[in-house]
Amino acid sequence: MLTIDQATYDAIVAHARKDHPDEACGVVAGPEGSDRPSRFVPMLNAAMSPTFYEFDSGDLFRLYREMDERDEEPVVIYHSHTATQAYPSRTDIDLAQEPNAHYVLVSTRDGADRASYDGPVEFRSYRIIDGAVTEEEVKIVADYTEPGDN
Known part of the structure; x- marks a missing residue:
């Protein structure tokens, strides 16, 4: 299950809406081993395409170096369709x-005919390991201090 705070959820959705009709992409980093997405890092879709996303290789290299320095890992990797x-x-x-x-x-997709999109979105999370895709539940919390959170 992905547990994500409301502010990060809202930031991901806002990025997808802002970049529409192109795909948006980014990373939410978190402390290594925590499974807690805490640092939202929107990235530029270097492909600038409505059907494909590509992280800029230099930006991605800098992000991974920064995550190493901060003892972080990519907890969420996101993009839009x-x-x-x-x-x-x-x-x-x-x-x-x-x-x-x-x-x-x-x-x-419900805004595919508009240059910008502010309507409802579909937000889903998956684990992808060795080509196997498993959908998982998404739990949105106000913050990470709610009882029972990671």
Whole structure:
């Protein structure tokens, strides 16, 4: 299960809406081994495409170096789908290289005919390990101090 705070959820959704009709992408880092997404890092979709996302290799290198220095890891890797459901494509599955990460997809497909999107979204999370996709529950909390949180 992915437990995510409301502010981070809202930031991911806002990024997907802002970049629509292109796919948005980014990372939410967290302390190593914590499984707690805490530092939202929106990234530029270097592909600038409505059907594909690609992290800029220099930006991604800097982010991983920074996470190493801060004893963090990518807890959530997210991107949006602008014309399809929030389910990993074959390309998404092939690119998934972080077995401990939650892969979040946000679909803004209901706004596919508009240059910007502010309507409802589909927000889903998956574990992708060795090509196997498993959907998981998403629990949104006000903050990480609620009883029973990670």
